[in-house]
Amino acid sequence: MLFLVFYLAAVVAVVNAIIPLPCANVEDLRARECCPTPDYLGQNAGPCGSKLPESRGSCKAIEIPESEYNSSEKDVRKKWPIQYFKFTCVCNETFGGVDCGECSYAYNDNTTECTTKTLFPRLPVSEMSSNDWRVYHNALRSIKGSPARYMVATSPFSDDPQVVNDSLVQPTTYDLFVWLHHFVAKDNDITLNTDDFTDYAHEGTGFPTWHRLFLLWLEREIQIEISDHTFRLPYWDWTQPSQRESIFTRDKLGEHLNGEVVGDLFTNWETHCWEDITGKSYPIPICDPTVSSGETLRRCPCDTFCKKDNPNWPSEADVNDALAVKTYDDKPYDRYVPSRDNSFRNFMEGFVVNPDDCGSDPLCSIGKVNITRKLHNSVHILLGVGDVKDPPPFEYQGVMACVAASPNDPVFINHHANIDCILEKWLWENPNTPYPQCYKIRQGHRGNDYIVPFIPLYTHEDMFKTADNFGYECSTGSSYPLQLHAYNSIIIGMTAASVGLIMHVL
Ligand SMILES: [Cu+2]
DSSP states (O other), rough: OOHHHHHHHHHHHHOOOEGGGGSHHHHHHHHHOOOOGGGOOTOOGGGGGTTTSOOEEEEEEOOGGGGOEEEEEOOOTTTTTTTTTTTEEEEETTTTTTTEEEEETTTTTTTSSSSSSSEEEEEEEEGGOHHHHHHHHHHHHHHHHHHHHHHEOOOOOOSSSHHHHHHHEEEEEHHHHHHHHHHHHSSOOOOOOOGGGGOOSSSSTHHHHEEEEEEEEHHHHHHHHHOOTTTTBOOOOTHHHHHHHHTTTTTTEEEEETTTEGGGGTOOOOSSSOOOOOOOSSSSSOOOTTTTEEEOOOOOOOGGGTTTTTTTOOOOHHHOOOOOHOOOOOOTOOOOSSSSTHHHHHHHHHHOOOOOOOOOTGGGGOSSOOOOOOOHHHHHHHHHHHHHHHHOOGSSOOOGTTTTGGGGGHHHHHHHHHHHHHHHHHHHSSSEEEEEEEOOTTTTTTTTTOOOSSSSOOBBBSSSSSSSGEEEEOOOOOOHHHOOOOOEEEEEEOOOOOTOOOOOOO
């Protein structure tokens, strides 16, 4: 009987999915095909714009052998997106979007032809003018309220497209941003099989590349929302004491009043997909991104931890130590890489054990202990619980400490844009390093895995390139643009409205 209960539970250990708006219909779901026609580019544009005078892309079969996934598991994240779609658009280099009707990240030149390579800076928050903050606030507020270009199935995966279709909801763009992270990060495994640890974005080789695409996706949605293709997300360099606390004001990213976030942006700021999972059994329930979690946005529960002189903030030296690691990632390709010298990824993600912190714990020296207070992780912890040794109860914890739900706090964006800048530095300093190839890399994190759950499709290898391939770069602050390029470029534009405009022509 017990076996039966477990078996049934395993069958319903499911996750739902995201469906691009043009494919959110019974016919496409039945055909398992998402190759829309960008008919706004002309009549008879053809699927993926394939019949336009200059073909923009084509509808291609996804090359994942069906033997590589077990459809009875019903976890659509495995070998994404084959359980929902067997065909999607593959766009030519300069085009992008679900239907190839948009420009690619690199050629986003505000024309329909997408002929010019563009490059615009992501600014540090310290370089943002009050007008930049106004633009940024307006953008966030706008996407917090406007409908996303995707639907979310709130039913578990079903072979019956009608069931999936009937369960579709359309969240706002920002709430979908939160949902995407919850969807990939939630551990849905109730079989307790360690091989099935199911976080497709963290504690693995794909952590930096997953989050790179996540921010690019958001950046593009904002660009469309505010009709400004030059918009780039700002980054928050927390190694600089001058930047640490300076964003916590009402007109920037909010003040903390007894742990609650207050400020211009945060009036009626609902959170989603955030709940206390302590003591609850798996699977973590499917999140409906159109339903508020009922929790108010919380951050810095003990304000003292967020003070700029708290020694737990990562320092410039910490970042440089990580950058000195020349191996991108190593066995076992998770949080337990035994030496900090073996994995830039694990060091930057924050699971690296400093031998000085180990005390007398013998497991510590081989990494088998949860010391998570480094770089990326330490910022989540500082803003979420303050001190991991004695965390406050859930009702006081900040959302940044909850891995799955952390993007509810907009500071997530600027924090991860900074992490992305560190990745960027590493990529420039280690040119031509291939993305690691090893069968031990967890499913969903391998180089040729499609990054879950994005459509159009990108692999981790696709994202493992310097940011000029995606139309942005990290401005180094006031010296910008003088120190920008380590390669040939002609700068033909100058600072524009909100974020500065550099046209980059190769
Ligand atoms: Cu994350």
